[in-house]
Amino acid sequence: MSNDPKRPDSPAQDRNTSLHLATLAVRGGDENHGLGNATQVPVVHSVAFGYHDVDEWQEVALLKRQGHIYGRNTNPTVAAFEEKVRLLEGAEAAVSASSGMGIISAALFAMVKPGDRVVSLKDTYGGTNVLFTEFLPRFGVEVTLCDTTDFEAIEAETAKGCRVLYLETPTNPTVKIVDIERLASAGRAVGAVVMVDNTFATPVNQNPIALGADIALHSATKFLGGHADALGGVACGPAHLIREIYHYREINGASLDPMSAYLLLRGMKTLHLRIERQNENAMRIARFLSEHPGVSKVFYPGLPEHPGHDVAARQMRGFGGMLSFMLKENTFDAVRAFLPKLRLAHRAANLGAVETIAGVPATTSHVECTAEQRAAMGIPESLVRYSVGIEDARDLMADLDQALS
Numbered sequence: 003m004s005n006d007p008k009r010p011d012s013p014a015q016d017r018n019t020s021l022h023l024a025t026l027a028v029r030g031g032d033e034n035h036g037l038g039n040a041t042q043v044p045v046v047h048s049v050a051f052g053y054h055d056v057d058e059w060q061e062v063a064l065l066k067r068q069g070h071i072y073g074r075n076t077n078p079t080v081a082a083f084e085e086k087v088r089l090l091e092g093a094e095a096a097v098s099a100s101s102g103m104g105i106i107s108a109a110l111f112a113m114v115k116p117g118d119r120v121v122s123l124k125d126t127y128g129g130t131n132v133l134f135t136e137f138l139p140r141f142g143v144e145v146t147l148c149d150t151t152d153f154e155a156i157e158a159e160t161a162k163g164c165r166v167l168y169l170e171t172p173t174n175p176t177v178k179i180v181d182i183e184r185l186a187s188a189g190r191a192v193g194a195v196v197m198v199d200n201t202f203a204t205p206v207n208q209n210p211i212a213l214g215a216d217i218a219l220h221s222a223t224k225f226l227g228g229h230a231d232a233l234g235g236v237a238c239g240p241a242h243l244i245r246e247i248y249h250y251r252e253i254n255g256a257s258l259d260p261m262s263a264y265l266l267l268r269g270m271k272t273l274h275l276r277i278e279r280q281n282e283n284a285m286r287i288a289r290f291l292s293e294h295p296g297v298s299k300v301f302y303p304g305l306p307e308h309p310g311h312d313v314a315a316r317q318m319r320g321f322g323g324m325l326s327f328m329l330k331e332n333t334f335d336a337v338r339a340f341l342p343k344l345r346l347a348h349r350a351a352n353l354g355a356v357e358t359i360a361g362v363p364a365t366t367s368h369v370e371c372t373a374e375q376r377a378a379m380g381i382p383e384s385l386v387r388y389s390v391g392i393e394d395a396r397d398l399m400a401d402l403d404q405a406l407s
């Protein structure tokens with residue numbers, strides 16, 4: 003979509019590759035797995051890796067030589083998964099965890115100590131928000147949550163000094179857009195570690211590190227895996243920070259399981275194809291819904307009227323597969339009547355899969371909030387979150403049409 007070096011079509015900052023994203027999604031990380039000539043990365047279930055030579059064993063233990071010792075620390079299948087995501091994000095290093103929350107909490111807890119300050123957004127993922135409001139304060143970390151699209155306020159809070167500036171874009175469920183480049187530079191000015199949850203965009207649509215962030219985080223459970231059959235999380239960034247996150251994760255113990263790593267690796271081979279289709283389907287469906295009489299508002303950054311459209315067009319290569327919309331009748335009863343009428347969408351608390359998934363914030367991402375709190379957060383009672391799959395968009399539009407009528 004662009005030759006702007008800030009939005010590389012391939013992560014050109016990676017010293018070892020000039021390959022493009024689609025190629026890296028298929029082939030990245032699957033060579034040199036050190037497990038014979040298998041063309042597919044083998045699933046290594048062994049918990050332990052033995053050594054005859056004690057000196058070699060010690061060098062591996064001290065990270066002076068490549069190898070594996072114990073499955074909670076590292077595993078060859080898991081390492082191949084981390085390598086594939088690292089290449090796609092154009093990062094120096096990557097480390098995984100057993101879920102998105104596993105890696106997000108490891109990244110945060112690895113960076114902060116009592117007395118530190120974290121600046122973030124009101125619209126982060128529900129679980130992340132609980133870390134900010136419940137757990138980090140318990141350890142003496144001050145957290146300031148800003149209005150997600152008030153970039154001036156975020157800059158001002160960041161300028162007061164913080165250890166971590168934590169961003170997420172696009173956000174859940176109203177698909178708000180945060181200006182990564184602008185805010186990352188505010189974070190760097192005060193020496194903060196800038197983290198971006200890139201789950202909704204995926205590395206196909208957006209590379210936060212190329213936009214100035216330090217760490218890109220993913221719930222691999224969603225688009226990276228793409229098949230709703232494995233949990234996982236991954237952080238990409240400079241080696242010195244990833245080492246700290248790895249160290250916390252190896253002790254915390256939320257390590258990615260090798261079978262899940264295999265399923266995620268397998269899913270990622272089609273990441274580029276899937277995301278291209280999901281971008282395209284979501285754009286068509288967003289246009290369709292915005293003209294539908296049964297819908298009062300559509301939230302999708304690809305629509306020119308979306309308040310974050312210009313920033314999204316600058317920092318993203320595609321607008322993603324997530325959208326949400328408000329029903330004409332803005333009541334929860336209207337949603338209760340609408341949702342069961344959908345025939346093609348799974349109704350579930352998930353997103354990013356090959357199948358289209360419809361959800362309601364009141365029962366999924368914001369289940370712990372009251373109706374008043376949801377309203378205060380700008381989440382209308384009739385909001386439907388729609389994760390667009392890879393089906394034929396014409397079938398999805400027909401399904402929406404019959405359910406709305």
Ligand SMILES: *Cc1c(COP(=O)(O)O)cnc(C)c1O
Pocket residue numbers: 101102103104127129170174199201202220221222223224233234235
């Ligand atoms: C799902 C999700 C998470 C948490 O990931 P899990 O794999 O469920 O732990 C974090 N961030 C975003 C944006 C998500 O959608």
